[in-house]
Amino acid sequence: MNALDLTFGALADQTRRAMVQHLLSGEMTISALAEPHAMTLSGALKHIRVLKKAGLVRSEKRGRTVWCRLDPEPLRQVMDWVSHYDAFWNSQLDALSAHLMNESEGQS
Amino acid sequence: MNALDLTFGALADQTRRAMVQHLLSGEMTISALAEPHAMTLSGALKHIRVLKKAGLVRSEKRGRTVWCRLDPEPLRQVMDWVSHYDAFWNSQLDALSAHLMNESEGQS
DNA sequence: AAAATACTTGACCATTTGGTCAAGTGTTTC
DNA sequence: GAAACACTTGACCAAATGGTCAAGTATTTT
Numbered sequence: 001m002n003a004l005d006l007t008f009g010a011l012a013d014q015t016r017r018a019m020v021q022h023l024l025s026g027e028m029t030i031s032a033l034a035e036p037h038a039m040t041l042s043g044a045l046k047h048i049r050v051l052k053k054a055g056l057v058r059s060e061k062r063g064r065t066v067w068c069r070l071d072p073e074p075l076r077q078v079m080d081w082v083s084h085y086d087a088f089w090n091s092q093l094d095a096l097s098a099h100l101m102n103e104s105e106g107q108s
Numbered sequence: 109m110n111a112l113d114l115t116f117g118a119l120a121d122q123t124r125r126a127m128v129q130h131l132l133s134g135e136m137t138i139s140a141l142a143e144p145h146a147m148t149l150s151g152a153l154k155h156i157r158v159l160k161k162a163g164l165v166r167s168e169k170r171g172r173t174v175w176c177r178l179d180p181e182p183l184r185q186v187m188d189w190v191s192h193y194d195a196f197w198n199s200q201l202d203a204l205s206a207h208l209m210n211e212s213e214g215q216s
Numbered sequence: 217a218a219a220a221t222a223c224t225t226g227a228c229c230a231t232t233t234g235g236t237c238a239a240g241t242g243t244t245t246c
Numbered sequence: 247g248a249a250a251c252a253c254t255t256g257a258c259c260a261a262a263t264g265g266t267c268a269a270g271t272a273t274t275t276t
């Protein structure tokens with residue numbers, strides 16, 4: 001599996017996207033990250049592992065607690081991939097407006 | 109499953125991303141879309157169904173052939189979601205450069 | 217030293233995913 | 247009307263996903 005597969009896959013889940021969003025407010029522990037979600041710690045841990053495998057989350061152990069933080073790089077790669085379609089959807093909009101212009105020609 | 113789940117999930121696969129990319133060049137039939145990939149038509153069809161379920165691909169039957177085209181809307185939603193992190197990674201870069209500035213203070 | 221905290225690991229389970237093959241349907245083409 | 251074409255569907259399979267629970271480890275706290 002390549003990087004984009006892992007990143008898109010990690011983001012294809014509500015729980016994990018919420019975790020990413022939650023991490024925007026800064027570093028937090030595994031338990032803090034898990035707490036808002038209606039599942040066991042073990043369950044949440046699996047999600048965190050998916051995020052780490054995708055490189056979206058980095059962690060560091062201090063004493064008995066593990067602190068997690070966002071790594072924005074994979075998100076940037078997603079951004080880059082999706083950006084390629086900018087031109088496409090702009091041209092789609094152009095096509096649409098051209099179509100509408102054309103439609104209105106016959107009128108009045 | 110919500111729209112983002114489906115879209116991110118659909119894009120979490122090399123074959124499907126290649127199909128999306130391929131569709132940039134315009135409308136194409138199921139078989140044309142399937143042909144570049146080392147799998148049976150049935151296999152490719154499953155991927156196309158995933159893309160359709162995510163709303164990334166729309167299709168229309170003309171005679172015995174089915175023509176597929178891209179719908180950019182779900183990509184736009186992905187773009188929107190990821191864009192929220194712009195501010196974050198910019199601030200990360202800021203933090204990094206501040207850190208580097210700080211490091212270099214002790215020198216020379 | 218015992219207890220509580222903060223994970224971590226492994227076994228298990230149901231469902232989904234990504235692929236196969238074989239047979240079926242509807243539309244051209246000959 | 248028969249054959250070829252372009253899908254479509256359904257049965258099957260192995261592996262991955264998303265969850266559970268129970269037991270284990272390492273680090274504080276008391």
